[in-house]
Amino acid sequence: MAVVIPTNKSVESLQGLHLYHGAISNCSMRVRMTLIEKGLDWTSHHIDLKKKENITDEYFGINPNGLVPTLVDNGVVHIESNEIIDYLDETYPEPSLRASKNAEMMEWLRLAGSIHVPAIKPYVYATKMANKIKKSAEEEAKYAALQTNDELKEFHEKHKGVNQFTDDDLAKSEAILAECFGKLEKALAGNQWIMGDKYTLADISWIPVHFVLVGCGYSFDPYPNIVRWAEDFRAKPSFQEGVLKWCPDFSEV
Numbered sequence: 001m002a003v004v005i006p007t008n009k010s011v012e013s014l015q016g017l018h019l020y021h022g023a024i025s026n027c028s029m030r031v032r033m034t035l036i037e038k039g040l041d042w043t044s045h046h047i048d049l050k051k052k053e054n055i056t057d058e059y060f061g062i063n064p065n066g067l068v069p070t071l072v073d074n075g076v077v078h079i080e081s082n083e084i085i086d087y088l089d090e091t092y093p094e095p096s097l098r099a100s101k102n103a104e105m106m107e108w109l110r111l112a113g114s115i116h117v118p119a120i121k122p123y124v125y126a127t128k129m130a131n132k133i134k135k136s137a138e139e140e141a142k143y144a145a146l147q148t149n150d151e152l153k154e155f156h157e158k159h160k161g162v163n164q165f166t167d168d169d170l171a172k173s174e175a176i177l178a179e180c181f182g183k184l185e186k187a188l189a190g191n192q193w194i195m196g197d198k199y200t201l202a203d204i205s206w207i208p209v210h211f212v213l214v215g216c217g218y219s220f221d222p223y224p225n226i227v228r229w230a231e232d233f234r235a236k237p238s239f240q241e242g243v244l245k246w247c248p249d250f251s252e253v
């Protein structure tokens with residue numbers, strides 16, 4: 001469980017559920033959807049990534065990676081979106097979003113988490129975000145002073161200043177995505193949801209990835225089962241409230 005001891009002690013006195021999240025962040029979308037599915041009351045602390053509101057001493061004091069989302073539950077700080085949704089389902093079990101084959105479902109969450117930096121983030125930045133989210137020299141200096149995570153430092157170096165993601169970065173990311181979506185396509189053959197008839201955390205973990213990639217121009221034409229599965233979310237209140245209300249169309253971001 002990704003619990004962190006915050007250096008920004010102000011959050012330790014928060015009562016109830018507080019979510020620090022980004023409107024356009026796919027990782028935040030999965031947590032918002034889970035909170036909504038569970039009918040939980042939560043206080044929103046919106047962090048505007050385009051305005052670099054995550055690059056502050058205050059926020060790094062809550063999330064040591066400077067990433068959204070962060071959930072604070074009665075003063076306890078949780079990071080890592082896939083771990084947060086698992087935590088929410090454990091702690092607030094009704095309605096259950098867990099599959100009877102729990103290990104298999106957790107493997108889908110682990111997979112979504114494991115491809116975030118090698119595939120999802122580079123694809124989104126290379127095709128869309130890098131130019132929109134360029135840091136000023138002052139923001140670069142602030143980020144360098146705050147960020148201690150080497151993987152994230154290396155990732156953000158790739159689009160720092162005049163640097164750009166290369167064709168090779170994009171090709172590597174596309175290869176990983178193709179392998180994952182091949183698996184997802186197979187899992188959805190003859191099934192409404194990833195784990196079968198029951199809608200679970202696995203679906204919640206993956207739909208934001210689909211939503212954001214579509215907005216970046218990724219084609220799901222080779223995956224008809226995924227296209228049909230994604231369509232089914234349009235009618236879900238948790239998708240409308242947790243995704244579309246905050247980000248109606250990622251291509252417009």
Ligand SMILES: N[C@@H](CCC(=O)N[C@@H](CS)C(=O)NCC(=O)O)C(=O)O
Nearest residue numbers: 025026027066067068069080081082
């Ligand atoms: N593994 C983390 C990844 C979180 C993450 O990368 N969040 C993005 C938005 S989806 C973010 O905060 N980006 C800002 C940055 O990289 O500085 C999780 O699942 O919570």
